[in-house]
Amino acid sequence: MQLHNTLSGRKEDFAPLNPERVTMYVCGPTVYSFAHIGNARPAVVFDVLARVLRRRYPRVDYTRNITDIDDKINTAAAKEGVAIKVITERYTDIYHEDLDALGVARPTYEPKVTEHLAHIISMVERLIAVGAAYAAEGHVLFNVTSYAGYGELSKRDRREMIAGARVEVAPYKKDPGDFVLWKPSTPDQPGWESPWGRGRPGWHIECSAMAEALLGDTIDIHGGGHDLVFPHHENERAQSTAAHDGKTFARYWLHNGFLTMDSEKMSKSVGNVLLIREILKAAPGEAVRLALLTGHYRQPLDWNDEALADARRKLDRLYGALRDAGDVAASDAKAPDAFIAALEDDINTPAALAELFELARALNKASDAAEKAALVAQIKDAGALLGLLQQNPGEWFSQSSGTASEGPSEAEIEAALAARIAAKTAKDYKEADRIRDDLKARGVLVEDSKDGQRWRRL
RNA sequence: GGCUCGAUGGCAGAGUGGUGAUGCAGGGGACUGCAAAUCCCCGUACGUCGGUUCAAUUCCGGCUCGAGCCUCCA
Numbered sequence: 001m002q003l004h005n006t007l008s009g010r011k012e013d014f015a016p017l018n019p020e021r022v023t024m025y026v027c028g029p030t031v032y033s034f035a036h037i038g039n040a041r042p043a044v045v046f047d048v049l050a051r052v053l054r055r056r057y058p059r060v061d062y063t064r065n066i067t068d069i070d071d072k073i074n075t076a077a078a079k080e081g082v083a084i085k086v087i088t089e090r091y092t093d094i095y096h097e098d099l100d101a102l103g104v105a106r107p108t109y110e111p112k113v114t115e116h117l118a119h120i121i122s123m124v125e126r127l128i129a130v131g132a133a134y135a136a137e138g139h140v141l142f143n144v145t146s147y148a149g150y151g152e153l154s155k156r157d158r159r160e161m162i163a164g165a166r167v168e169v170a171p172y173k174k175d176p177g178d179f180v181l182w183k184p185s186t187p188d189q190p191g192w193e194s195p196w197g198r199g200r201p202g203w204h205i206e207c208s209a210m211a212e213a214l215l216g217d218t219i220d221i222h223g224g225g226h227d228l229v230f231p232h233h234e235n236e237r238a239q240s241t242a243a244h245d246g247k248t249f250a251r252y253w254l255h256n257g258f259l260t261m262d263s264e265k266m267s268k269s270v271g272n273v274l275l276i277r278e279i280l281k282a283a284p285g286e287a288v289r290l291a292l293l294t295g296h297y298r299q300p301l302d303w304n305d306e307a308l309a310d311a312r313r314k315l316d317r318l319y320g321a322l323r324d325a326g327d328v329a330a331s332d333a334k335a336p337d338a339f340i341a342a343l344e345d346d347i348n349t350p351a352a353l354a355e356l357f358e359l360a361r362a363l364n365k366a367s368d369a370a371e372k373a374a375l376v377a378q379i380k381d382a383g384a385l386l387g388l389l390q391q392n393p394g395e396w397f398s399q400s401s402g403t404a405s406e407g408p409s410e411a412e413i414e415a416a417l418a419a420r421i422a423a424k425t426a427k428d429y430k431e432a433d434r435i436r437d438d439l440k441a442r443g444v445l446v447e448d449s450k451d452g453q454r455w456r457r458l
Numbered sequence: 459g460g461c462u463c464g465a466u467g468g469c470a471g472a473g474u475g476g477u478g479a480u481g482c483a484g485g486g487g488a489c490u491g492c493a494a495a496u497c498c499c500c501g502u503a504c505g506u507c508g509g510u511u512c513a514a515u516u517c518c519g520g521c522u523c524g525a526g527c528c529u530c531c532a
Contacts, residue, residue: 009462027532035532042532072530156461156528203530225532229462232531257463258526265526294481295471300464300525306482310470314481320495342472350472354480364496429491436493447494454495 001056001344003221004298006229006253007153011346014252016220022053022060023215025250027207027224027232028110030067031091032076034275035098037288037303038225038259038266044289044387045256045297045347046223047104051385052343063214064107065207066092068114069200074189084190088112098276101285102292103387111210113201117192120201120209123243124181124194132242135196136172138184142204144177147238153253154230179235181205204235208249212240222250226257226298257300266303274303282402287311290388293349314353315388315396316456321360322379323393324449325372333374335382343385356382397456407443407457417446417453 001014016022026046029039046064053060068088077084096106113120124140127133132146144150151157180202185191191198201209211219217240224233233253240249258265261272279288291311295301336359342351356379363375383389400407408416416435423431436446439455446455 006462029532030530039532070530154461154527226463226526227531230527231529256532258532260525265531267531298463299471302470302525307470310482316495317481324496348472350470350480354472357480361497424491427491433492445494448490448492449495 001052002346003252003254004346006255009155012252014220016057017218017251019057020059022057022221023219024050024053024060024062024221024223025207025211025215025219026062026064026107026222027228028064028066029091029095030070030072031088031095032070032073033091034277035091035095036266036273036275037279037292040098040102040104040276040288041259041292041297041301042223042225042256043099043104044102044292046254048293048343048349048386049221049223049254049347050105050107051387052340052347055340055385056344061109061215062107063109063111063211065210066095066110066112067203067206068092068112069190069206070203077190088114094277098280101280102276102289103285103390104289105387109214111214113206113210116206116210116213117201119213120205121182121192121194123205123209123212123239124201126243127181127239130242130245132239133181134174138197138199139170139172139180140182140196141173141178142181142235142239142242143174144179144238145175147242149241150177150238151234153237154234156230156234179204179231181239204232205239207232208236208240208243211236211249212243217244218248219250221252221254223254223256226255229253229255256297257295260300260302262302262304279308280402283308283312284315284396284399284402286388286391286396287315290315290386293353293386293388296350297347314357318356318360318379318383318389319391319393319396321363322376322389323397323454325363325366325376326451328369328372328376330377330380331370331373333377333381335385336378339378339382339385349386352382352386356386397454400457401443408439413439413444413455417455420446421453 002011003014004011024046026042029035046062050060050062068084073084073087077087080087124133127142128135128140133140133142182194182196182199182201184197184199189200191200222233237249241247260266261274264272266273287308288311291307292301294307294311336355339352339355342348342355345351359375359379359382363372363379366372366375380389398410416439420432420435423435439446443458444455445458446453
């Protein structure tokens with residue numbers, strides 16, 4: 001298997017440190033608001049990676065954290081006049097619901113920062129002990145000059161960064177690039193007791209501490225959105241390496257490209273944020289998932305209505321092939337080598353999808369029952385690796401477009417189809433066509449197959 | 459300003475130093491009462507200017523354009 005490593009800037013052969021236990025850490029959400037479609041991309045991409053790894057390795061410990069201590073959460077809680085727990089639990093549940101709809105499996109571990117305060121404090125103490133961090137005015141800061149490798153991941157020169165810095169440098173910092181590990185809380189802010197007084201952790205130390213607690217000092221794969229390379233992952237790397245006596249923190253760094261809206265970054269300031277749950281009102285979760293896998297994960301992906309409609313039509317074709325195969329009992333055939341090879345080549349989902357369509361065409365052409373059974377099994381096994389094609393074709397074609405869409409009920413459709421078959425039997429094609437046109441106008445496409453009429457929602 | 463990554467046909471999107479993936483859309487045909495679905499066939503592409511090479515969309519360089527990071531951010 002090959003994976004593109006941000007640290008080296010090239011594709012590398014992947015070999016886990018311990019083949020009996022592959023470890024993977026992906027930065028999860030800060031739960032203070034609804035998740036948008038951009039947040040869904042890493043969740044889906046690394047879900048696919050976990051599935052591919054699990055096919056080859058017996059145990060994959062995948063950790064995706066929930067950041068439930070953060071100043072944005074504090075702001076949201078203060079605004080509503082509730083405890084931060086009210087906010088974080090609400091949006092954690094929503095996050096789970098959204099990802100469930102996209103077929104994203106839960107990670108092995110889903111740690112929360114609030115459950116790891118002791119670990120975070122201990123890590124900060126160790127960093128001070130080894131001289132990589134220092135306390136100043138209630139804060140604890142990581143000294144970037146203590147780590148020679150600082151800047152390697154994001155390919156940045158510290159001196160240039162200072163020149164381009166847009167923020168004012170706090171006077172207690174030894175170096176302008178030093179970042180906060182622990183900061184003091186005022187009495188009205190959420191805080192936890194620590195050797196440096198009541199306060200709360202900085203953002204970067206959380207992930208380092210949770211990765212250490214659950215996966216150990218060195219992890220195989222660390223993933224996240226491309227925007228996290230700097231400063232978040234650069235800082236994590238510096239902290240963890242310093243705390244672990246120079247041991248490698250993450251062996252492979254993977255970053256997914258950004259999702260744009262009409263070629264522009266999705267952000268609240270631009271006002272083009274598209275929430276996962278808004279999209280799910282008008283489209284099935286599986287189509288959203290496929291749309292996210294249409295491009296290679298490292299490439300930017302432009303989100304628009306056409307991309308989603310395209311994904312739905314693709315699923316129509318794939319599920320159509322499965323439906324037309326009829327009731328053949330799937331054999332125990334597995335996804336073909338070319339499909340696996342595509343996914344093991346740095347998660348090349350577009351190439352893998354092309355293989356899937358080749359299988360669908362073969363299935364559409366097949367007449368032999370054994371051949372059909374093998375192809376159905378191959379398509380389903382391949383689909384499972386992508387997290388697709390696991391429902392019955394009938395369910396796919398009869399489901400509504402999304403949580404908010406409407407249309408005639410199945411009973412109404414069945415009644416209309418009965419009337420149409422009667423008209424057809426009487427060779428009253430004018431009436432049969434009228435019924436078909438009427439249903440189409442209401443969002444239901446009727447097709448005549450050799451097995452009789454069938455329908456699907458548009 | 460610094461850094462990173464891109465630029466493929468009507469659209470989306472892989473890939474490759476020399477036979478133009480895949481899906482959608484389009485044209486033709488088969489099938490169908492007509493459609494739809496399916497199958498077969500077809501078309502149009504590698505930003506620009508140079509270089510290397512027998513041969514470049516594929517390697518190298520300049521340019522132009524685009525996305526992202528340098529501040530919270532997937």
